[in-house]
Amino acid sequence: MEFMGYRRENGKVGIRNHVLVVSSVSCANGVVEAIGRALPDVVTVVHGYGCGYGRIEDVIVSGRVLSRLADNPNVGAVLFIGLGCEVLSPDRLVGEVKGKPVEVLVVQKDGGSAATTAKGIQIAARFLAELKVQERVPASVSELVVALECGGSDAFSGITANPAVGVAADRLVAEGATAILSETTEMIGTAHILKRRGATIEVGEQVERLVNEHEKKVREELGDRAGMVIAPGNIEGGLSSITEKSLGCITKAGSTPINEVVGYAERPTKQGLVIMDTPGYDIDSMAGMVGGGAQMIIFTTGRGSVAGFPAVPVIKVASNAEMFRNMPGDMDVNAGTIADGDKTLDEVGQEIFDLVLRTAGGQKTCAEVNRSQPFNYLKQGPTF
Amino acid sequence: MKSNAIRVNAKDNVAVAVHAIKKGSPVVVDGQHLLDSVEEIPLGHKIALSPFSKGENVIRYSEPIVETTQDVPAGGWVHVHNTQPILSDA
Numbered sequence: 001m002e003f004m005g006y007r008r009e010n011g012k013v014g015i016r017n018h019v020l021v022v023s024s025v026s027c028a029n030g031v032v033e034a035i036g037r038a039l040p041d042v043v044t045v046v047h048g049y050g051c052g053y054g055r056i057e058d059v060i061v062s063g064r065v066l067s068r069l070a071d072n073p074n075v076g077a078v079l080f081i082g083l084g085c086e087v088l089s090p091d092r093l094v095g096e097v098k099g100k101p102v103e104v105l106v107v108q109k110d111g112g113s114a115a116t117t118a119k120g121i122q123i124a125a126r127f128l129a130e131l132k133v134q135e136r137v138p139a140s141v142s143e144l145v146v147a148l149e150c151g152g153s154d155a156f157s158g159i160t161a162n163p164a165v166g167v168a169a170d171r172l173v174a175e176g177a178t179a180i181l182s183e184t185t186e187m188i189g190t191a192h193i194l195k196r197r198g199a200t201i202e203v204g205e206q207v208e209r210l211v212n213e214h215e216k217k218v219r220e221e222l223g224d225r226a227g228m229v230i231a232p233g234n235i236e237g238g239l240s241s242i243t244e245k246s247l248g249c250i251t252k253a254g255s256t257p258i259n260e261v262v263g264y265a266e267r268p269t270k271q272g273l274v275i276m277d278t279p280g281y282d283i284d285s286m287a288g289m290v291g292g293g294a295q296m297i298i299f300t301t302g303r304g305s306v307a308g309f310p311a312v313p314v315i316k317v318a319s320n321a322e323m324f325r326n327m328p329g330d331m332d333v334n335a336g337t338i339a340d341g342d343k344t345l346d347e348v349g350q351e352i353f354d355l356v357l358r359t360a361g362g363q364k365t366c367a368e369v370n371r372s373q374p375f376n377y378l379k380q381g382p383t384f
Numbered sequence: 385m386k387s388n389a390i391r392v393n394a395k396d397n398v399a400v401a402v403h404a405i406k407k408g409s410p411v412v413v414d415g416q417h418l419l420d421s422v423e424e425i426p427l428g429h430k431i432a433l434s435p436f437s438k439g440e441n442v443i444r445y446s447e448p449i450v451e452t453t454q455d456v457p458a459g460g461w462v463h464v465h466n467t468q469p470i471l472s473d474a
Contacts, residue, residue, distance in 0.1 A: 155427070156402075156428075158392075159390045159392055159402070160390070163445075193447050237428045238401075238426065238427075238428035238429035238430065238463065240430070240442075240449065240467050241449050241450045241469045242469075243447075243448075243449050243450070243469070243470075244449040244450070247444060247445040247449065248445070251445050338390065339402040341386045341387040344414070
């Protein structure tokens with residue numbers, strides 16, 4: 001099975017061909033935003049840190065997320081804007097970005113904000129012109145890495161949207177593609193189940209360890225309030241155990257074996273279903289999976305999360321028809337049709353799979369049209 | 385017939401009500417009238433598709449999620465009042 005994508009020099013294929021303009025530190029955000037105002041077709045990425053770190057691990061993680069976003073196959077060219085005195089300088093970011101044009105400007109060296117902005121506009125405009133002539137070529141569906149996400153879940157998420165995504169995930173894996181399940185917090189209660197689904201005994205034990213250690217961390221951090229995260233959450237809503245709640249989440253990963261467990265923003269080396277250790281917080285979670293190479297995200301929601309992501313299409317699957325109707329132009333798939341009896345689980349799963357292929361070939365999602373692209377990364381230590 | 389409950393996996397022995405189901409009403413899953421409820425089932429809650437003995441596993445997503453703490457009739461409400469987490473999973 002094929003789609004038309006952008007072949008990169010490192011052999012990977014992108015489903016978009018974006019020019020990315022990204023700050024290495026928040027002080028440089030203004031210049032990035034000014035370039036974005038002059039050239040609305042570029043994807044601008046600004047963020048909150050790049051300096052002030054209390055822990056080297058946080059420097060490493062934010063650097064990994066930023067550089068791997070730049071390296072993502074959906075990005076055709078990247079311009080980094082640094083300030084000049086920050087901890088996370090652009091030269092720490094460029095090494096990971098291979099096989100595409102990369103330029104760096106530094107505000108303190110390039111003549112200040114106005115001059116750097118002017119230079120940046122020239123560079124980004126040139127990138128846009130160069131990428132415009134690049135054509136899509138046939139690529140195999142097995143080259144797709146699809147991130148799976150849920151946010152703003154409701155009572156229906158586990159019976160409509162998530163199972164339907166699971167059907168699509170199984171079909172993608174059958175075609176040789178990679179699907180990433182994340183949000184370790186939402187696996188609590190299913191360690192024993194996920195262990196059995198490991199493709200090897202070793203992988204099964206890795207998953208079990210990951211989930212159990214995370215549960216321990218949550219209990220240590222939250223103490224008495226751990227119930228907020230670990231409790232069924234909504235006993236009134238009908239969930240009888242944390243296992244049931246988490247099964248409702250992991251069902252979006254379908255039924256195939258788990259082939260690998262990777263850390264935050266690490267690249268899977270195996271195809272099929274893999275698990276990435278990320279927080280439950282949607283934005284950090286998506287940033288991790290995009291850092292791992294995901295070209296697309298399937299995102300289920302019941303309450304109505306509208307979050308997209310920079311440079312990566314997010315397909316929104318609504319768990320209930322009421323929200324789908326109340327938020328026109330934000331949701332791509334109405335899985336509430338399953339609850340209404342209008343469509344079967346398999347039909348909606350097929351609908352999602354078909355939309356994945358069309359999105360890969362260039363069809364824009366609602367979040368892309370709306371330019372919804374919140375960005376953040378996991379930061380665990382203090383700020384000084 | 386219009387479904388009023390969803391069974392996600394064929395192995396599941398409970399279905400989840402997508403509307404509140406009144407006592408004595410048909411429970412329709414995948415367009416099939418499987419049985420009648422014997423009590424009120426709130427929206428989002430589980431209904432037994434066959435009788436449970438005390439200590440039997442409740443299956444959803446083809447996995448055990450809780451075990452019953454008493455007998456539950458087919459068409460009965462299954463929730464925290466008549467189930468408990470399965471201790472051997474710890």
